[in-house]
Amino acid sequence: MIEIPTFAVWMETNRAQGFPDEATAWAVYNDRVYRSMQALFEDPHVAVNRQEAAVAEIAATAFLESAFGADWVKERFPLADHREELGPWVQQARQRQELARRVFEFQSEPWFADFLSYTKRNEVASAIFEADVLQTLMRVPASITRVTESGVKGQDYDILLKLAHIGEVPVEVKYKQDDTPFSEATVRNTVKGAAKQLPRGCVGWLFVHVPTAWVSPGRGDEYTEALCEALRQTSRVGVVFTAVDKPFHDEEAGKIRHRRFWELYKDDGASQELWEAALLLRGLLDKDWDFFAPRAPF
DSSP states (O other): OOOOOOHHHHHHHTGGGOOSSHHHHHHHHHHHHHHHHHHHHTSHHHHHTTOHHHHHHHHHHHHHHHHHOHHHHHHHSTTTTOOSSSSTHHHHHHHHHHHHHHHHHTTTSTTHHHHHHHHHHSOHHHHHHHHHHHHHHTTSSSEEEEOOOOOOTTTOOSEEEEETTTEEEEEEEEEOOTTOOOOHHHHHHHHHHHHHHSOTTOOEEEEEEOOGGGGSTTTHHHHHHHHHHHHTTOSSEEEEEEEEEEEEEETTTTEEEEEEEEEEEEOTTSOHHHHHHHHHHHHHHHHTOOSSSOOOOO
């Protein structure tokens, strides 16, 4: 059985060590978890039988249960361990592990408790995508704050990004389920809803996850046109990052996998500095560079 304590529990247990500050404690905790996981991966039985992925999944599930409780995890991912045949369990098992990674990575952030509370209350796929956006933004050297829900228009955006030479950039995140049918009205309403949550007088970023079918051959141009038309109706959204999870054939593994692709759209009113910052982030994503972003050990 694999047990990984949360940072909060570990801190309480190791308080007598007298760490000078929380950052030092986090560094020690992170290092010890990494070392323990590496020891498991290098175990002869695991290595010979190529069970690293299975061990990582078990560790991720155990950690998620320590953060949210076993009952919550089973309720939100009911099919993840029903593996008699290929089916919905594949997606749920992947979501469970991805959420565990984000929870681990965000533990030392001042907004972590708020993130946990939000995740407990909301739909899992949407919460995971917002967590992915947070982790994505951490790739750039900037200050990142998750904004607490207020319900007040113009103040209820999701993330505040502080970029050098630009200043504060409010960020809104929207997630469209894979079974959401495409329509120009849906695209316009998504942008309109996001704009209402961004502060008046500011120009922000919008991250939106859309179904693969929305940008499939013969449909991509419709989405782009609808998005550009929606942007012309607001001055609060300067750049849109569209995330699409596309299937591809992994020839080496002999499997169909999904890879996230990002498409950027710029409103004519966005500053060149804001656009260049967006291009920098996409460049980091394209190269898979994440020097500044935290990484989970499983």
